[in-house]
Amino acid sequence: xxxxxxxxxxxxxxxxxxxxxxxxxxxxxxxxxxxxxxxxxxxxxxxxxxxxxxxxxxxxxxxxxxxxxxxxxxxxxxxxxxxxxxxxxxxxxxxxxxxxxxxxxxxxxxxxxxxxxxxxxxxxxxxxxxxxxxxxxxxxxxxxxxxxxxxxxxxxxxxxxxxxxxxxxxxxxxxxxxxxxxxxxxxxxxxxxxxxxxxxxxxxxxxxxxxxxxxxxxxxxxxxxxxxxxxxxxxxxxxxxxxxxxxxxxxxxxxxxxxxxxxxxxxxxxxxxxxxxxxxxxxxxxxxxxxxxxxxxxxxxxxxxxxxxxxxxxxxxxxxxxxxxxxxxxxxxxxxxxxxxxxxxxxxxxxxxxxxxxxxxxxxxxxxxxxxxxxxxxxxxxxxxxxxxxxxxxxxxxxxxxxxxxxxxxxxxxxxxxxxxxxxxxxxxxxxxxxxxxxxxxxxxxxxxxxxxxxxxxxxxxxxxxxxxxxxxx
Numbered sequence: 333x334x335x336x337x338x339x340x341x342x343x344x345x346x347x348x349x350x351x352x353x354x355x356x357x358x359x360x361x362x363x364x365x366x367x368x369x370x371x372x373x374x375x376x377x378x379x380x381x382x383x384x385x386x387x388x389x390x391x392x393x394x395x396x397x398x399x400x401x402x403x404x405x406x407x408x409x410x411x412x413x414x415x416x417x418x419x420x421x422x423x424x425x426x427x428x429x430x431x432x433x434x435x436x437x438x439x440x441x442x443x444x445x446x447x448x449x450x451x452x453x454x455x456x457x458x459x460x461x462x463x464x465x466x467x468x469x470x471x472x473x474x475x476x477x478x479x480x481x482x483x484x485x486x487x488x489x490x491x492x493x494x495x496x497x498x499x500x501x502x503x504x505x506x507x508x509x510x511x512x513x514x515x516x517x518x519x520x521x522x523x524x525x526x527x528x529x530x531x532x533x534x535x536x537x538x539x540x541x542x543x544x545x546x547x548x549x550x551x552x553x554x555x556x557x558x559x560x561x562x563x564x565x566x567x568x569x570x571x572x573x574x575x576x577x578x579x580x581x582x583x584x585x586x587x588x589x590x591x592x593x594x595x596x597x598x599x600x601x602x603x604x605x606x607x608x609x610x611x612x613x614x615x616x617x618x619x620x621x622x623x624x625x626x627x628x629x630x631x632x633x634x635x636x637x638x639x640x641x642x643x644x645x646x647x648x649x650x651x652x653x654x655x656x657x658x659x660x661x662x663x664x665x666x667x668x669x670x671x672x673x674x675x676x677x678x679x680x681x682x683x684x685x686x687x688x689x690x691x692x693x694x695x696x697x698x699x700x701x702x703x704x705x706x707x708x709x710x711x712x713x714x715x716x717x718x719x720x721x722x723x724x725x726x727x728x729x730x731x732x733x734x735x736x737x738x739x740x741x742x743x744x745x746x747x748x749x750x751x752x753x754x755x756x757x758x759x760x761x762x763x764x765x766x767x768x769x770x771x772x773x774x775x776x777x778x779x780x781x782x783x784x785x786x787x788x789x790x791x792x793x794x795x796x797x798x799x800x801x802x803x804x805x806x
């Protein structure tokens with residue numbers, strides 16, 4: 333409604349292309365949009381999620397509901413393959429009154445596994461990898477899985493389990509691997525170097541993904557709860573999945589994607605699903621998306637990507653959510669949305685979460701326009717992924733640009749210069765919050781010919797000199 337205040341998760345703060353139409357509508361209707369994703373308390377806020385505080389609307393329910401509904405769908409998948417499994421006793425999350433009732437359904441399946449075991453046709457051992465297991469959604473997924481007879485193992489134990497396929501213990505347990513970020517990538521210069529998640533988040537272009545080669549071949553199921561941005565490498569690409577299948581090295585049957593980043597950390601998340609139509613199938617050879625199970629496509633991977641999972645446990649989620657926002661609703665109601673943001677009466681933490689006001693992006697979120705324009709420029713380059721550790725590729729170069737890249741339009745001129753014979757990939761973006769703060773962008777450049785690459789670098793250097801942009805080698 334025109335000029336009203338809306339609180340919701342808009343999924344626009346990373347300029348997600350699929351939600352830009354909704355953002356445009358909010359601007360057109362001059363609504364005051366306060367985004368739950370940005371409501372933090374007791375924080376020192378940086379523009380791109382480097383928060384030292386707590387998001388008041390962060391809950392585990394997406395991970396919980398995701399696992400419940402997914403295991404229901406997995407049981408149906410096995411049945412379509414003429415495999416009767418204990419998972420058929422589990423229904424989708426929305427069919428249960430609350431979490432406790434859903435867990436009773438999970439426990440019933442667990443008791444059947446303990447008594448009768450898992451069918452060997454599943455391709456035992458049954459190994460589930462939970463990506464982002466230490467986040468709130470990941471903890472929710474682990475909590476839900478704990479209602480089944482699980483054995484938690486370390487990532488490096490998966491290979492040995494698969495080599496000993498006839499171990500009778502496999503029949504009576506589900507192996508679960510909690511993956512954290514440091515399991516998924518390695519420092520490009522030294523694979524043995526230890527590092528922290530914080531270091532990786534700040535300098536992702538210095539790291540190479542290894543999950544697809546080191547662990548993916550041993551997993552039957554992936555539950556994806558990991559936080560991801562465009563600056564991070566993908567953990568599974570279309571090409572990597574196809575290569576594993578063609579080499580006969582894939583056991584992957586199904587994915588439950590809780591994070592739901594379209595073509596994000598897992599590239600073949602091609603569309604969102606819904607409770608009434610919760611899954612699709614991905615053919616890793618043809619890269620086709622198929623709506624229904626087909627026996628003639630034995631390598632198809634079931635994919636569940638419902639992007640509003642907490643609503644599948646409405647009783648528990650509503651109580652927790654209501655308790656959380658109870659104190660902020662009066663503050664919003666008593667504020668004046670007709671006044672400028674700083675004079676509206678909103679407390680600082682709600683001002684920092686306000687994305688649109690009076691038909692414009694607020695100052696803190698003006699960067700969305702710049703990212704949106706840049707995403708358009710990068711469309712033809714976004715799928716490029718180097719196959720080797722980047723520093724070992726002769727015709728590879730990484731440069732860092734620093735200065736007023738977006739508010740002056742300099743970044744667009746640089747991208748225009750890069751178009752042509754080389755490939756490029758933006759791996760890190762930090763946008764200045766206003767005209768007083770500089771931005772920086774790290775760009776990887778690739779070419780078959782080193783001479784072409786160096787020629788481009790020289791031209792970018794010359795251009796940046798005229799634009800007062802600092803260029804450094806990464």
